[in-house]
Amino acid sequence: MTPTPITRRGFIGTAAAAAVLPILAACGSSKSSGSASGGGAPSGVIKFWDMPWGVQSYSDASKKITDTYVPTGQHLKASWQGIQWNNFYQTFASAIASKTGPAVSTGGGFQAYQFADQGAIAMADNVVATMKTNGMYDDLLPGVLDGFKTKDGYVALPWQTDMRVLWYRKSVFDKAGVAVPTDWPSMLAAGKALKKIGVIGFCTGSGAGNFLANHWAVSMLINNGGGVWTPEGQVDVVTDRNLEAVEFMLELVSAGVIDPGAVGFTTDNMDSQWKGSKTGYGLYGAYLPQRLSDTSGDILVAGPLTGPHGDKTTLQFVNNIMMYKNTPDQASSEAFVLYYLQQLKTYWQQALVGGLPVFKSITQLPEFTKDANAVKIVAEYSPIAKTFAARGTASTANTAVLDGGQALNKFAQSILTGKTDAKTILNDFATGLKSSVK
Amino acid sequence: MTTVTGGLARARRGVSPGGHGARRRPSTLKSQTRRTYLGMLIPSVVLLVLINGYPLVYAAVQATHNGSLIQAGDFVGLDNFTTVLTSAAFWRAARFTLIFTLVGVFGSWAIGLALALLLRTNIPGRGLFKVLLLLPWVVPIVVSSTAWNWLVATADSPVPRLFEALGFARPLFLADPVLAGVLVCVFKVWISFPFMMMMAAGALASVDDTLYEAASIDGASRSQQFVQITLPLIARPTYISWILMTVFCVNDFPTIYLLTTGGPVDATTSLVVFAYRTVFQDFQTGPGVAVAFLMTVTLVFVSVTLYRQIRRAHVE
Numbered sequence: 001m002t003p004t005p006i007t008r009r010g011f012i013g014t015a016a017a018a019a020v021l022p023i024l025a026a027c028g029s030s031k032s033s034g035s036a037s038g039g040g041a042p043s044g045v046i047k048f049w050d051m052p053w054g055v056q057s058y059s060d061a062s063k064k065i066t067d068t069y070v071p072t073g074q075h076l077k078a079s080w081q082g083i084q085w086n087n088f089y090q091t092f093a094s095a096i097a098s099k100t101g102p103a104v105s106t107g108g109g110f111q112a113y114q115f116a117d118q119g120a121i122a123m124a125d126n127v128v129a130t131m132k133t134n135g136m137y138d139d140l141l142p143g144v145l146d147g148f149k150t151k152d153g154y155v156a157l158p159w160q161t162d163m164r165v166l167w168y169r170k171s172v173f174d175k176a177g178v179a180v181p182t183d184w185p186s187m188l189a190a191g192k193a194l195k196k197i198g199v200i201g202f203c204t205g206s207g208a209g210n211f212l213a214n215h216w217a218v219s220m221l222i223n224n225g226g227g228v229w230t231p232e233g234q235v236d237v238v239t240d241r242n243l244e245a246v247e248f249m250l251e252l253v254s255a256g257v258i259d260p261g262a263v264g265f266t267t268d269n270m271d272s273q274w275k276g277s278k279t280g281y282g283l284y285g286a287y288l289p290q291r292l293s294d295t296s297g298d299i300l301v302a303g304p305l306t307g308p309h310g311d312k313t314t315l316q317f318v319n320n321i322m323m324y325k326n327t328p329d330q331a332s333s334e335a336f337v338l339y340y341l342q343q344l345k346t347y348w349q350q351a352l353v354g355g356l357p358v359f360k361s362i363t364q365l366p367e368f369t370k371d372a373n374a375v376k377i378v379a380e381y382s383p384i385a386k387t388f389a390a391r392g393t394a395s396t397a398n399t400a401v402l403d404g405g406q407a408l409n410k411f412a413q414s415i416l417t418g419k420t421d422a423k424t425i426l427n428d429f430a431t432g433l434k435s436s437v438k
Numbered sequence: 439m440t441t442v443t444g445g446l447a448r449a450r451r452g453v454s455p456g457g458h459g460a461r462r463r464p465s466t467l468k469s470q471t472r473r474t475y476l477g478m479l480i481p482s483v484v485l486l487v488l489i490n491g492y493p494l495v496y497a498a499v500q501a502t503h504n505g506s507l508i509q510a511g512d513f514v515g516l517d518n519f520t521t522v523l524t525s526a527a528f529w530r531a532a533r534f535t536l537i538f539t540l541v542g543v544f545g546s547w548a549i550g551l552a553l554a555l556l557l558r559t560n561i562p563g564r565g566l567f568k569v570l571l572l573l574p575w576v577v578p579i580v581v582s583s584t585a586w587n588w589l590v591a592t593a594d595s596p597v598p599r600l601f602e603a604l605g606f607a608r609p610l611f612l613a614d615p616v617l618a619g620v621l622v623c624v625f626k627v628w629i630s631f632p633f634m635m636m637m638a639a640g641a642l643a644s645v646d647d648t649l650y651e652a653a654s655i656d657g658a659s660r661s662q663q664f665v666q667i668t669l670p671l672i673a674r675p676t677y678i679s680w681i682l683m684t685v686f687c688v689n690d691f692p693t694i695y696l697l698t699t700g701g702p703v704d705a706t707t708s709l710v711v712f713a714y715r716t717v718f719q720d721f722q723t724g725p726g727v728a729v730a731f732l733m734t735v736t737l738v739f740v741s742v743t744l745y746r747q748i749r750r751a752h753v754e
Binding site for chain 2: 087089090093094096097114115118119120206207208209259260261262263264265266268269272273278397400401404405406407409410413414416417432435436
């Protein structure tokens with residue numbers, strides 16, 4: 001029996017279809033996922049989409065806050081929907097494009113700017129105005145709202161901050177007999193001293209899914225009075241201050257203060273370094289001891305560094321809650337957002353989130369003040385923290401391109417591999433960024 | 439030697455020394471049967487067109503516009519393709535994709551075929567080995583990539599320690615661009631060889647053992663039998679497995695993304711990773727989809743080329 005011959009035309013068609021499908025599934029078929037995500041919600045309800053900002057109990061609490069919302073007057077009720085971080089941008093984008101998206105959501109740090117740029121965001125000016133009358137505005141920590149003000153209004157409202165904080169392991173510093181760094185020269189000196197006792201002098205990483213080296217690189221630029229943008233929001237990377245900062249970072253690499261394998265470190269790898277006392281110092285988010293389940297009290301917040309020209313700052317991401325134009329009733333969206341912001345203290349009372357509060361009143365809660373590290377971060381870091389938008393204040397859609405884009409990742413990895421000079425690294429960064437931003 | 443080779447060729451074709459038997463006449467279907475077949479095919483064809491057609495057209499629109507995932511934007515013709523083709527990053531990704539695909543296809547095929555041949559012999563525990571060898575293919579890639587990361591991530595990981603024990607310096611596989619490329623390719627071979635082994639085992643099972651007996655009687659050595667009988671007789675399924683693995687490799691996103699995210703410094707960025715990052719991290723939908731289209735064209739070209747080999751592989 002002879003096999004059934006395959007015709008050439010038939011085969012080509014099949015091969016083409018097989019080739020096209022997976023590619024387009026990755027790049028062109030996002031509508032379907034959005035439809036699925038957005039379907040099912042009844043009309044006349046404010047759809048609130050929330051991200052998993054903590055463990056499952058966070059989502060449970062968020063849902064409970066939403067479900068127990070009792071609107072006043074003509075305002076609509078709200079429904080809660082959890083959205084996973086995986087491919088969240090595609091989920092939101094496809095839902096918005098198909099008019100099945102939320103009326104209110106949390107999301108990526110710069111998501112509001114992106115969707116505002118595409119005409120999908122409802123400005124929050126009315127909410128801010130109400131906050132000014134009920135005392136909530138004055139209760140905000142410094143700098144957490146300013147970044148959301150654009151020429152069209154407030155694109156979103158802050159609800160927690162993700163601060164980049166310098167941590168140190170006290171026992172390691174004691175063993176090395178060196179003081180905790182306060183500026184760049186002492187950081188280099190401490191790193192060398194730690195290296196002598198076989199400990200990594202500065203822990204960072206840029207492996208799969210790890211953006212801490214990206215954050216560190218930018219924080220060092222702004223710690224030297226530099227940054228990625230002009231105050232007007234244009235790309236401005238190749239500057240003397242940035243050059244000086246990159247040269248210092250390269251010096252840390254060449255001196256062996258940073259692990260030569262750091263470019264491939266995931267957050268799990270970094271956690272292992274911290275847990276095993278193989279590092280003594282590094283940049284991480286708030287609540288590092290809790291993340292590592294370390295109750296020894298040996299991991300402490302170090303003070304922010306002073307740059308060579310006296311600049312003292314760190315990087316923060318202000319996580320926010322945003323409203324969309326696709327809502328059954330804008331006034332109801334605003335009423336729900338106001339209500340939600342008033343319930344935030346629950347998250348810190350129950351220790352459900354990994355970020356810091358944006359309201360002073362929450363930082364004064366006993367559940368918060370019992371953590372000396374958190375108190376120190378609010379006292380020393382919050383007043384000086386800047387966002388990716390530095391040297392400007394307000395972020396734009398371009399800030400989102402910087403945040404997760406290829407240019408910044410390559411920039412940080414080029415520093416950590418230490419095989420290129422500072423000027424070339426900055427020029428490549430500028431070229432890559434300019435090709436991506438509008 | 440000529441006699442042996444000629445005998446092997448005849449045996450391969452199933453031709454007796456006396457010559458060809460009667461050729462089969464091509465079967466013909468009655469027109470009614472053809473219509474029935476056509477009618478049964480139509481629902482599937484319509485579904486296939488709908489499933490493939492819409493994303494294809496939508497992607498074509500995106501590739502020729504300067505919009506986002508939400509807005510189509512303005513028509514820009516072939517500007518996105520020009521942007522991509524003049525980008526150094528695209529050609530770096532294309533180069534790595536080529537290396538990754540070549541190593542992935544032929545590395546996994548060579549190992550898979552060797553193991554399939556080995557498992558044809560009567561080694562003890564053959565069934566157990568078959569199951570164990572399938573594990574890399576069966577285990578979810580998220581799990582295996584995490585395991586590999588643990589094996590190589592830091593200087594204190596097991597593999598670098600092993601290298602040190604063997605007298606070498608501890609390599610940093612994820613930190614060095616060249617070693618990261620090697621690691622990703624080896625990982626791809628590791629997760630792919632079971633598939634090739636199954637394909638090869640299936641092909642080898644169809645080879646009649648009497649051919650080898652006849653060849654042995656004619657004085658053919660093991661290597662002659664492999665080259666003159668085994669390889670030609672499994673050529674058709676081999677080419678099919680190459681086509682499939684080529685498609686798998688070119689479109690392989692998780693292997694690279696989970697292990698290196700395309701780094702360090704873009705050293706392991708393949709075209710599909712590049713397309714993904716361009717669309718979803720740099721938010722440049724048009725150029726990203728243009729990359730996907732160029733990949734498609736390349737894949738069709740490669741598939742057609744290999745398909746021609748399949749036709750040539752027919753036993754005459």
